[in-house]
Amino acid sequence: MFGGKVGVNGxxxxxxxxxxxxxxxxxxxxxxxxxxxxxxxxxxxxxADLVRHEVLMTYEPVSQDTxxxxxxxxxxx
Numbered sequence: 001m002f003g004g005k006v007g008v009n010g011x012x013x014x015x016x017x018x019x020x021x022x023x024x025x026x027x028x029x030x031x032x033x034x035x036x037x038x039x040x041x042x043x044x045x046x047x048a049d050l051v052r053h054e055v056l057m058t059y060e061p062v063s064q065d066t067x068x069x070x071x072x073x074x075x076x077x
Contacts, residue, residue, distance in 0.1 A: 047075050
């Protein structure tokens with residue numbers, strides 16, 4: 001989905017600067033990529049929760065590869 005086109009800093013700012021996920025998910029609904037009834041509060045929180053978990057478990061900055069993996073292999077499918 002993002003395939004390296006979104007910088008890690010920009011993505012993290014979207015997660016922690018304000019809640020961008022409802023906007024992202026609503027746009028996906030408009031494009032026909034997901035169904036509205038599949039969006040739950042837990043699904044909306046999932047990407048940020050996974051990034052937070054990665055930071056807490058590794059004590060390392062989250063790499064762009066990890067962000068891409070979270071989005072493309074876990075969240076997006």
